[in-house]
Amino acid sequence: MKFYRNLSISQKQVVWAWGFLALPVLFYVVIRFYPTADAIVLSFQKWNMLGIRQWAGFDNYIKLYNDPVFWKVFRNTFVYLILGTPASLVISFAIAYHLDKVRFLHSTLRALYFLPFLTSTVAMAWVWRWFYQPVPIGLFNNFIASLGFQQIAFLNSTTNALPSILLPAIWAGLGFQIIIFMAGLRAIPTSFYEAARIDGVSNWTILREITLPLLKPTIVFLVVFSSISFLRIFDQVFNMTTNNPGGPLDSTKPLVLMIYQTAFSSFDMGYAAAQTVVLFSILLIVSLLQLYLMRDR
Amino acid sequence: MKAIRTLTLAATTSLAAMLSAGAVSAVEIEYWQYIFDARITAMDKLIANFEAANPGITVKQSTFPYADYRTKVAAAIPAGEGPDVVQLFYGWLNDYVQAELIQPLPEATFPAARIEAEFFPMVQAMKIDGKYMALPTAVRSLALFYNTKLFAEAGVTAPPATLAEMVEIAQKITKKDGAGNITVEGITSGMTAQDHQWFREVLLRQFGAVPYTDDYRTVTYNTPEGVAALEFYTSLEQTLGVTSSTFMDEPQAAFKAGRAGMHIDGSFRIGALKDTRGLEWGVAELPAGPDGTQSNYASYWVNAITTKAQGEKYDAAVKFMDYITSDEAMQIWLDTVGELPAKPSAALTEANIADPVFGPFIKGLGYGHATIFADESGQRQVLVDAVSRIFLQGQSAADSLAAAAAAEQALLDSYYAK
Numbered sequence: 001m002k003f004y005r006n007l008s009i010s011q012k013q014v015v016w017a018w019g020f021l022a023l024p025v026l027f028y029v030v031i032r033f034y035p036t037a038d039a040i041v042l043s044f045q046k047w048n049m050l051g052i053r054q055w056a057g058f059d060n061y062i063k064l065y066n067d068p069v070f071w072k073v074f075r076n077t078f079v080y081l082i083l084g085t086p087a088s089l090v091i092s093f094a095i096a097y098h099l100d101k102v103r104f105l106h107s108t109l110r111a112l113y114f115l116p117f118l119t120s121t122v123a124m125a126w127v128w129r130w131f132y133q134p135v136p137i138g139l140f141n142n143f144i145a146s147l148g149f150q151q152i153a154f155l156n157s158t159t160n161a162l163p164s165i166l167l168p169a170i171w172a173g174l175g176f177q178i179i180i181f182m183a184g185l186r187a188i189p190t191s192f193y194e195a196a197r198i199d200g201v202s203n204w205t206i207l208r209e210i211t212l213p214l215l216k217p218t219i220v221f222l223v224v225f226s227s228i229s230f231l232r233i234f235d236q237v238f239n240m241t242t243n244n245p246g247g248p249l250d251s252t253k254p255l256v257l258m259i260y261q262t263a264f265s266s267f268d269m270g271y272a273a274a275q276t277v278v279l280f281s282i283l284l285i286v287s288l289l290q291l292y293l294m295r296d297r
Numbered sequence: 298m299k300a301i302r303t304l305t306l307a308a309t310t311s312l313a314a315m316l317s318a319g320a321v322s323a324v325e326i327e328y329w330q331y332i333f334d335a336r337i338t339a340m341d342k343l344i345a346n347f348e349a350a351n352p353g354i355t356v357k358q359s360t361f362p363y364a365d366y367r368t369k370v371a372a373a374i375p376a377g378e379g380p381d382v383v384q385l386f387y388g389w390l391n392d393y394v395q396a397e398l399i400q401p402l403p404e405a406t407f408p409a410a411r412i413e414a415e416f417f418p419m420v421q422a423m424k425i426d427g428k429y430m431a432l433p434t435a436v437r438s439l440a441l442f443y444n445t446k447l448f449a450e451a452g453v454t455a456p457p458a459t460l461a462e463m464v465e466i467a468q469k470i471t472k473k474d475g476a477g478n479i480t481v482e483g484i485t486s487g488m489t490a491q492d493h494q495w496f497r498e499v500l501l502r503q504f505g506a507v508p509y510t511d512d513y514r515t516v517t518y519n520t521p522e523g524v525a526a527l528e529f530y531t532s533l534e535q536t537l538g539v540t541s542s543t544f545m546d547e548p549q550a551a552f553k554a555g556r557a558g559m560h561i562d563g564s565f566r567i568g569a570l571k572d573t574r575g576l577e578w579g580v581a582e583l584p585a586g587p588d589g590t591q592s593n594y595a596s597y598w599v600n601a602i603t604t605k606a607q608g609e610k611y612d613a614a615v616k617f618m619d620y621i622t623s624d625e626a627m628q629i630w631l632d633t634v635g636e637l638p639a640k641p642s643a644a645l646t647e648a649n650i651a652d653p654v655f656g657p658f659i660k661g662l663g664y665g666h667a668t669i670f671a672d673e674s675g676q677r678q679v680l681v682d683a684v685s686r687i688f689l690q691g692q693s694a695a696d697s698l699a700a701a702a703a704a705e706q707a708l709l710d711s712y713y714a715k
Contacts, residue, residue, distance in 0.1 A: 050371045050396035133546050135478040136556075158545045158689055171316060243489035243547060244678075248685040265674040267367070267392070 002159030026130060036280075037097065042273035047266050062276035069250055069258070077231060077255045077282075080166060084230040088170045088177060095174065096181035096294070097211075098297055110178070117175035126240035128168040129155070132240075158251040167253050169236045173229065185211070220294045224287055232256055233282055255279050322608045323353035326617060329380035330598075331366040335568065339633035346629075347620045352614045374398045374605050381606035381614040382621075384432065387422060388670040394425055399601040401428035404694070414646070419595050419667035431601035432622045435636030438595045438661040440494060441584065442552060442560045442570065445577045447481065451558070456581035460529070462560065463584045467539035483539035483670050485548030488579040491562050492530075492548075493680040494500070494594040498666045502524040503586025511671035514671050515711055519702035521573050527694045531687050542684070552578075563596075564658045567635045582657045595665030597639065600613035631655070637662060671712035679705045 003158060007015065043060055047053040064070050099109060116124065131139045132154035141151045155163040188211065196206050212219075234256040238245060244259060246253025263272035330336060330346070343357045359380070373379025374658075375398075385393055393399050398631055411420065412429055418449075423431050439456065441463075443456050451470045457558045459462035467483025474480050486492055499509045501518050504526035506517045540596050545551040552560035553573050571579060585591050600621055606614040620626060627638035629651070637659055638644040644659050652659075670676055683701035686692040692700075 047398075048392055049367055050392050050398060130546070134541070134543050135474065136480050137545055145474070145478060151478060153543070157632075157688070207330070243487070244681050244685075247681065248689055249537075249682055261674070264364070266672045 024141065032255065038277055039269065039273045039276055042270055043277045045270045045273075047269040053270075056270055060271045062246075063271060064278065065273050069138055070251075072250050073246075073253045073255050073258045076251070076253055077233075079162060080169075080233050080254055081227055081230045081286075083163070084166055084170055085223065085226045087174055089219070090227055091170070092174050092177035092222075093181055096178045096185060097207075099178065100182055100185045110182070113178050114175035116172045119172070121235040122239050124168060124172055125236045129240045132164055156248060158249055161241075161248065161252045163241050165236055169230075169233060172236075173226065177226065180218060180222055181215070184215045216294065219279045220291070223294065224290050228283060231279070231286065234260065255282075299683055304538050309329060319691060321641035323355065323641055324613045325355045325357055326377065326381040326606065326610050326613045327357045327359060328382045328384075328617070329366075329370065330360055330384035331363045332360045333363075335634040339630050342629055343621055343626050344631065346625075347482040347617060349552075350587070350620070351613075354616065355582045356617060367642075370398065371396065372613050372686060374603050377605055379605060380603055382600055382617055383603050383609050384598055384600050387431075387433070387599050387667065390425070390430060393601070394430055397604055400604050400606075401425075401430055402432065402602065402618065403615055404428070406619055407432070410415075415642065417595070417641060417644075417665070419640060419660050419662075419665055422667050422669055423599060425426070428647065431599035432618070433597035433599045433639040434621050434626055435630045435638055436597040436639045436662060436665075437564045438593050438665050439499070439563055439583055439659045440493060440562055440657040440661055441581045442566070443581060444555060445579050445686060446555065447558045456579065457584045458581075459589075460584045460586060464533070464537060464539070466614055467558060468532070468537065473538075479538070479541050479544055482541065482544050482551055482557040484533065485544070485551050485561070486530075486533055486603065487542045487548040488677070488681040488684050489542075490548045493677045494551050494668070495561050495594075498524065498594040498668060499583055499592040500530060500586075500591045502666075503588075503590045504529065505588075509668075513671075514713055516706045518700045519699050523702075524695045524698050526696050527683070527687075531684060531694060534688070538570045542688070564635060564637055564655070580654050580657045582660055591664050593665035595662055596636050597667070605667055642702050658709065673711050675708050676705055679708070 004012070004015070008183075033171070042053070044056060044058070045053040046056045046059070095113060098176070099113070102109065130137060133141065134151055134153070134156075135141050135145050137153075140154065145151055153160060155161050192204065192210050192214075196210060201209075233254050237252050237254055237257055241247055241252060246257045256279065259272050259275045259279065262268050262275060309591050317447070330340065339360070341629075344358060345649070348355060353598045368386075370379065370383060371646040374383075383399065394495060402451055407429055409424065409427065409429060412432070414595060416432070417436065417528065419436070423429055423433075441456060447470050448454075448456075448466070453466050453469060457466050463484065470481065471479065471483040472481040489497070497518075501523055504522045506518050506522035506526055509515060509519055515703050517666070534542060542548075545554060545556060547559060548557070549562060549566060549569070551557040551563075553576065555576055563638075570576065585594055599630065600618060601615045602611065603616060622639070624638070624643040627640060628634055631638055631643075635655075637655065641663075644662060649659055650656050668676075679701050681703075686697045686700070687694060
């Protein structure tokens, strides 16, 4: 007690600040940092969840480097990112931009766009999986066949399957992005637009010179947020391909699904941890890179 | 205030009474299995019977979701907690033994010679270094389900006895729309379901190939006979057009919906089909191969005594193991869960063999093989991919099988290199 009394005001403030921070810090250390560190340690070990952990040096990483499936999965993960992020941002911006101008049934429309985001991913993935089935149960193929065209193998194809799975994933995420974009649009002071109108500037110039630059913080947030979610895609892929997870021939398998299979069906925890460390590094690099590229100069 | 004090006193007294009652009561052992309703009900019945016959021993059953099961077992036993008797999949035995989670069954109660005389031969996979580590109560095998309505429509009177007959019937049953899309399948197919087991232990053997060496550590199916088996399997879809692996999402769904004439599946499917309204079906033994060879795939869940069970708990656990591997327990399991008894003496009773549903499965046990998997889903994936390469990338059966054999051997090598 005497020690505390002798502290200066600012030192006391520090003590209190840390006092209040102690709980979240402790929480993060136990729930986040310790497991993360442990996963990194585990990536240098061999463990099947039952026996003792044995040191394996860089074996897991060497195995990963030499695993053709890993490189395919690595490519798939980036295809999800490179197709998914721009597509979802452009579509959601276009919708938000026009929805912002609509007055008639505005709330209803907004709610309708937001609805898929509230729906359980698993339920949605299964419904889409049935949409994609061949005749006689697939909605899309029944329609195509009734027009007299050849059926399309949506999921049972090494080329069509990934875009087919990506589509509902983009659709499901739109609602959230639209809401964020609309909040960003509303935050732009109307005086800028009024000034532009008085100057007689075209809509296109307003969009390019006022709206987009002022939306930058929103765009940065959404790019990082949606990139992370596409890099971590799992639910849609797993549920739409449960019988042949990530198939056919690993053409839809993202990194998270590979980690899941290695850990919980092959019980090769060390190898799975090594893959997790790689995923963690990718997420970190991509996020930092995006923040750097889109920083305020 | 007084009321609270009285209440506290009452609570303390009853708690103390409970604790002391626990101390004087007899030995309690714990049994763990994963959540599967019918099995929990069956085990409750077995426990009730066992406790009635052995006053002084109580058995507590704990169940966990399948996904958490392995982690819980692994965490509990080394900590001296958890089960004294545990259920595990036969394919996990090596992992459990290496991790020292289970101990050998005592030779006095479970002599190896007696086990080998009494149980179906595939149970011998549970012997490690001459000692039996675990025993099943029930086993599962494959059989051919057939839709009697579709059979009658096509004028077929009896289920196929051979592969040739199977193909012939499938051709009669298959229906297609104007564009050539299948609307009713002759037979279901899909390596993702049970076909990989059918291919591995049945078709390969019927075409004269041997899938693995006896210890299942070396792949031996990459031979002309193996290629012939794979060609037969893929011809059903590619040239004969009597099946489509993507039809109605899952083979069992197509059969359940009455849109498939035949379907190869395990005895565990019986329960789901029994409750399907409007579906009329029968069961037959798997069709024999071109030279008459019959084969089957059998799998099972086993029970084992954990290393946690010591002293009087160990003795109680041995008694419990003895009971749950008895003929009586097996019949209860068959009646409740629909899984087949692991001993011919319990399985091959006249009533069971004559049973139109269980009969064909039970006959299959006599010539069944239990694959010793290192990584069942990984090894399944190898065959799934082999067929995908043929269907989607136009690879030849010979090349595809060679690649599959190499991939599976790599899996086995990395598993046993531990």
